[in-house]
Amino acid sequence: MNGRIDHLSGDLFFENEMDIFLNRELESFTTLQHTHDFVEISFVGEGCGYHYIDEEVIYVKQGDLFVIPIGTSHVFRPSSPKQDKMLVIYNCIFRVELLDKWKHLLQQDSVTFDAINNPSQCSARWLHFQDKHDTFSLIVQNMYREYLKKSAGFETVLIALLIQMLVLLQRFEMVNETETASFRMFDEVVHFIKSRYTHNLTVQDVADYFFLSASHFQRLFKKSTGLSFTQYLQNVRIQKCCELLKSTDIPIYQIANQVGYQDMKFFHALFRKKTGVTPRQYRQNFQELDESDISC
Structure with a gap:
């Protein structure tokens, strides 16, 4: 269905000994489904299309956010090959080692934490969130601007924004768990x-x-x-x-x-x-x- 699966190495993206990389991609039908040796957080910034992840195909639109652990195969594609049907994805990729000094700031008994640090033991192969209040949209855009400008101290800002995003994702988890418990009644x-x-x-x-x-x-x-x-x-x-x-x-x-x-x-x-x-x-x-x- 998606052609062969390639493996993407972090060496293609990380530079100057940095452990974090950001880009804004206009997705096409030419990209192959792939795995990678880094963690990826993908945010749908514009348009709509499909996310081929593992063996599933998920319809995506603006506001969808995915946490993709190491070793999970995936690719984004627009809903149509026509140029008027675009799909823009913001990608934040980082080496797991980047968070070694900051793990104590995260809730360690969470699916988000396990997806990043212990993917083989995680209950979910990948995570999917919906940004209903533009919470993550603002963070992602700020991160992308910082990465492009590379002003003094930008790496510190990127790490701070990444940790903020992960903490908020963990809060989303707690809300979902509360709702699930409520559904039981x-x-x-x-x-x-x-x-x-x-x-x-x-x-x-x-x-x-x-x-x-x-x-x-x-x-x-x-x-x-x-x-x-x-x-x-x-x-x-x-x-x-x-x-x-x-x-x-x-x-x-x-x-x-x-x-x-x-x-x-x-x-x-x-x-x-x-x-x-x-x-x-x-x-x-x-x-x-x-x-x-x-x-x-």
């Missing part, structure tokens, strides 16, 4: 909603019950279900309405009240939006189906 959240959907249930009620902020809960909930809390709650209520309309003769307004809706105008509009028919039509349709089954 998702079944409990669903049970809580389904057991209380008849009440005037709000996002704040559920968030408080699980000791989360309302905004954080909504973000986790949307990520887990693809729906907002309100949309999910409406679906639960309308589904229960459908069950009652099919299986009972309870008046429609009482069914609406039972599932938590007092405003009948809103209820009818919502039911029609969700099912395509009115509650009365829904009940009649199923009564007609039952009669048809009996006649058969």
Whole structure:
């Protein structure tokens, strides 16, 4: 799929006994998939395309950041060979030895630390982050400018910025771990909603019950279900309405009240939006189906 895999030596990039190198590459289809004997942090600065890494192909766009350990094969390619489809990658490559004096500044029980210092023991072959708030974009661009200008003390600045980036990546890890732990309670959240959907249930009620902020809960909930809390709650209520309309003769307004809706105008509009028919039509349709089954 990607042609042969080449090995790139750090000797091609490092100069004047420096242990860090930066560049800005306009990716093409001519570059071969390759491994290297240095650590690489790649940041998608512009455009979109694909990252061929190990045996995977990942769609990438501006803001994607990868930590690529020693020995991991990869190559970036634009989404199309046409010149209007460009993919610009900022690469920061460095020898592992560069951080020997600074390891004590990093959290050593982290995947980021292991990916750089102990790749053979790391739980991940490579790391992928998304820079949603331009946190890393600013650091990468500052590093690139420092490398190009090579003003007095630029190596010290580059090392400081690299350590800052690694510390922030470790913080991202902690946030992701917290979110993963929060997702584990998702079944409990669903049970809580389904057991209380008849009440005037709000996002704040559920968030408080699980000791989360309302905004954080909504973000986790949307990520887990693809729906907002309100949309999910409406679906639960309308589904229960459908069950009652099919299986009972309870008046429609009482069914609406039972599932938590007092405003009948809103209820009818919502039911029609969700099912395509009115509650009365829904009940009649199923009564007609039952009669048809009996006649058969």
